[in-house]
Amino acid sequence: MSAREEWGWFAKHNAHGIPGSAALAAELARIVRETGIKSPLTTPRGLGARLHYLDTTTGHQALRNAGVRPGTLRRWKQGKAKPSRNSREKIEQAYREVRTHNMVRSGALTKRLQQEGRGTRVEIYPVNQTDVPAPRQRDVPQRSVRIRDWATITHAWAAGDDAQLDQAWGDIIAGIASEYVAYAYVSGIGIGA
Numbered sequence: 001m002s003a004r005e006e007w008g009w010f011a012k013h014n015a016h017g018i019p020g021s022a023a024l025a026a027e028l029a030r031i032v033r034e035t036g037i038k039s040p041l042t043t044p045r046g047l048g049a050r051l052h053y054l055d056t057t058t059g060h061q062a063l064r065n066a067g068v069r070p071g072t073l074r075r076w077k078q079g080k081a082k083p084s085r086n087s088r089e090k091i092e093q094a095y096r097e098v099r100t101h102n103m104v105r106s107g108a109l110t111k112r113l114q115q116e117g118r119g120t121r122v123e124i125y126p127v128n129q130t131d132v133p134a135p136r137q138r139d140v141p142q143r144s145v146r147i148r149d150w151a152t153i154t155h156a157w158a159a160g161d162d163a164q165l166d167q168a169w170g171d172i173i174a175g176i177a178s179e180y181v182a183y184a185y186v187s188g189i190g191i192g193a
Contacts, residue, residue: 017127017185021162021169027191028157032100032109041088050095051077058101062094104158110150113191119148122172123190124183140182145172 037053039046051073054063063073068090075081083091103109113120126140147153156164173180 014131015127021165023189066090066094113150119146125187128187
């Protein structure tokens with residue numbers, strides 16, 4: 001039985017949390033987002049930078065998948081039209097998709113997290129037990145683990161393979177000792193990258 005399947009005790013008593021693998025995925029998305037283009041999409045510089053980044057076959061396909069027509073893209077590039085708020089969201093969606101793909105394909109994300117074999121420290125914040133009756137609350141401390149092998153994690157995340165990411169999270173928390181089940185669900189995690 002996986003740690004996630006043993007979540008019942010906490011859920012039964014109204015503890016609040018999200019699967020550790022989902023928290024891990026959210027942190028990876030944050031890292032990709034924060035290491036990308038800094039200028040907001042609402043500025044001419046931010047829009048231009050994203051459109052330039054997406055000026056590839058893969059980028060054009062991502063824009064088409066997001067619902068941007070080639071003629072519309074051409075008018076934006078020529079300065080004959082400005083994207084609406086809805087269109088800016090589509091541009092951002094395509095940008096994040098291509099950036100994630102590029103960072104994983106090139107190995108840049110994995111390399112950043114592996115730090116030449118030193119790995120990256122991950123802070124694990126336990127589930128929120130504020131709604132759990134006092135006699136039922138458990139002392140679950142915040143934990144810190146160092147992950148050295150990120151390749152499986154980053155590839156599973158980029159592929160949207162929740163089962164593989166869940167397995168990777170189970171492997172991470174298995175090293176925490178007997179309380180590892182308490183970290184199947186968490187209130188959040190922090191990656192120091």
